[in-house]
Amino acid sequence: MHIDSLKTLVVDALEELKAQDITLLDVSNLTSVTDLMLVASGTSNRHVAALANNVVEKAKAAGLQPLGTEGRAGDDWVLVDLGDLVVHVMLPETRRLYDLERLWADLPSDADEGRHGGLA
Template sequence: MDAEQLKKLVIDSLEDVKGREIVALDIREMSGVTDFMVVCSGTSNRHVKSLAHNVWVEVKKRGIVPLGMEGEDTGDWVLVDLGDVVVHVMLPEARLFYDLERLWQVPVPGSDED
């Protein structure tokens, strides 16, 4: 499964359990570590854990071995590392505080950000 297909599987898995504000960031030009970051919000610690767990289960069903999962003990922010896709499932407060979308935003040539 290529990175685009894996990204779609992740997004579908998050949507299946009502993930909120799902954003996929293409960071291939910015990082050699992963191709995509998917960021999603959950409504509670339990929901965040459930979202991350569903991603884990769905990729394993398709024969993909996740590299790891961190943060499931607290559930404020759970990271699922799938190699080509890294998934961040966060409570809205954590998402706002860490602002990963802005951090990994690709600057547009000629804009004030480059």
């Protein structure tokens, strides 16, 4: 599945169940693990689980088998690995604590890595 189609599928799945503060991070120049990370918030542990489950169900319906899911019902953070796109669904307080948006924005790009001798 093309990355733009995957991104649309995931955002639609999250919006369908009223995810909050959906943010897309392009990390393609920062890591070889994935190209995009999508971070969204749910209003409760149950909502977080429902959002992640909806992403998994919509991906499977489109013929895409998720590579993995971390977290389970009742957790405050669930990760869905779709290969080129990794989805993080969290409670707002967990999202503030880990602040993935700032974490990934503060990392040097691959170009910076070459100038500074690599990451420690």
